[in-house]
Amino acid sequence: MINVTKSYLPDLAEYTAYLKGIWDRVYLTNDGPLVRELEDQIKAYLGVRHLKYCTNGTVVLQMALKALDITKEVITTPFSYVATTNALLWEGCTPVFADIRPDDFNIDPDAIEPLITPNTQAIMATHVYGNACRIDQIQAIADKYGLKVIYDAAHTFGASYNGRSILSYGDLSTCSFHATKVFHTVEGGCIVTDNDEMAEKLHFYRSFGHRNDDYRSIGINAKNSELHAAMGLCVLPKVPELIAARKTIFDQYSARLDFSRITRPTLLPGMDYNYAYYPVVFESEETLLLVFDALQAQEIIARRYFYPSLNTLPFLKSYQPCPVSESVARRVLCLPLYPGLPEADVDRIAGIVNEALVLSGVGV
Numbered sequence: 001m002i003n004v005t006k007s008y009l010p011d012l013a014e015y016t017a018y019l020k021g022i023w024d025r026v027y028l029t030n031d032g033p034l035v036r037e038l039e040d041q042i043k044a045y046l047g048v049r050h051l052k053y054c055t056n057g058t059v060v061l062q063m064a065l066k067a068l069d070i071t072k073e074v075i076t077t078p079f080s081y082v083a084t085t086n087a088l089l090w091e092g093c094t095p096v097f098a099d100i101r102p103d104d105f106n107i108d109p110d111a112i113e114p115l116i117t118p119n120t121q122a123i124m125a126t127h128v129y130g131n132a133c134r135i136d137q138i139q140a141i142a143d144k145y146g147l148k149v150i151y152d153a154a155h156t157f158g159a160s161y162n163g164r165s166i167l168s169y170g171d172l173s174t175c176s177f178h179a180t181k182v183f184h185t186v187e188g189g190c191i192v193t194d195n196d197e198m199a200e201k202l203h204f205y206r207s208f209g210h211r212n213d214d215y216r217s218i219g220i221n222a223k224n225s226e227l228h229a230a231m232g233l234c235v236l237p238k239v240p241e242l243i244a245a246r247k248t249i250f251d252q253y254s255a256r257l258d259f260s261r262i263t264r265p266t267l268l269p270g271m272d273y274n275y276a277y278y279p280v281v282f283e284s285e286e287t288l289l290l291v292f293d294a295l296q297a298q299e300i301i302a303r304r305y306f307y308p309s310l311n312t313l314p315f316l317k318s319y320q321p322c323p324v325s326e327s328v329a330r331r332v333l334c335l336p337l338y339p340g341l342p343e344a345d346v347d348r349i350a351g352i353v354n355e356a357l358v359l360s361g362v363g364v
């Protein structure tokens with residue numbers, strides 16, 4: 001079976017060498033030496049000033065909202081993983097959905113401004129598939145109306161825009177280090193800021209709001225463990241070669257797929273991409289389902305990602321139409337992409353997609 005992704009696992013001996021250190025120190029969690037070492041190494045790799053390593057890419061979104069005191073309306077994207085909307089709802093904020101651009105599926109800055117009301121406090125946007133949003137336009141709108149900008153940069157590890165890590169943009173930026181991501185620590189995530197006071201605040205938030213007897217603020221338990229950090233320390237040095245391996249597979253798909261009846265999102269000029277996903281968009285949901293079934297018949301699992309469009313979630317208070325996002329969400333499929341996926345399998349997957357497209361056209 002070929003799954004849409006496969007986690008990278010480092011050499012077991014490398015990981016167990018870290019375990020030996022943990023066993024020797026008997027220090028398992030609470031801002032331990034490996035957590036600090038990992039934070040330092042990631043900061044150096046990304047070129048960012050402050051980074052707090054946390055338990056996942058969801059809690060950091062919640063921490064971002066809390067740290068910026070956001071409680072009212074937030075303009076957000078309907079085309080993301082459900083965690084983006086959930087974080088807003090969980091923190092008692094009201095998500096206001098701005099539709100996406102039809103070319104790259106990121107939030108459309110032109111759709112943001114008409115939605116701003118006196119209750120709007122922030123923009124929370126996702127850099128979809130690791131491709132940057134229209135960062136400059138979004139910042140200009142935020143500056144004009146005094147809004148905060150939070151980026152869900154869960155997909156962006158190792159990607160940069162205009163020569164800077166995408167994680168360095170916005171008031172706060174968050175990432176997921178889940179096992180399926182380009183860089184992972186099994187479970188994990190981080191929050192990034194260049195503001196010293198904000199970094200201190202987040203440090204306290206991550207650990208119940210106190211350090212020893214210094215009870216400074218409310219907080220949550222978002223600390224990650226030494227065992228997770230050890231995985232990160234093993235995977236991080238491999239990131240450049242993992243991204244290069246992804247690029248090779250990405251290019252193979254691009255060379256072999258028949259683009260007469262499928263499209264792909266465009267990359268923002270200025271991007272240095274991390275090849276996190278290979279999404280393809282079909283002309284209709286029926287065609288997508290045909291291709292999906294044809295792949296599944298050969299034990300190849302593609303993923304409808306993102307689906308459904310978040311503005312249609314059944315537990316939202318009201319329905320806010322986002323026609324572009326709803327249409328793309330019904331028609332987009334991510335093909336398997338991970339380092340180590342053999343070229344012969346990429347050929348086979350592309351062949352099945354092309355053939356299913358031909359069959360779907362029969363009689364049209």
Ligand SMILES: Cc1ncc(COP(=O)(O)O)c(C=O)c1O
Pocket residue numbers: 056057058059080081083084126152154155175176177178188189
């Ligand atoms: C865009 C986006 N935001 C947030 C998350 C949540 O990250 P985590 O699974 O680490 O909580 C994900 C995870 O897939 C994601 O894709």
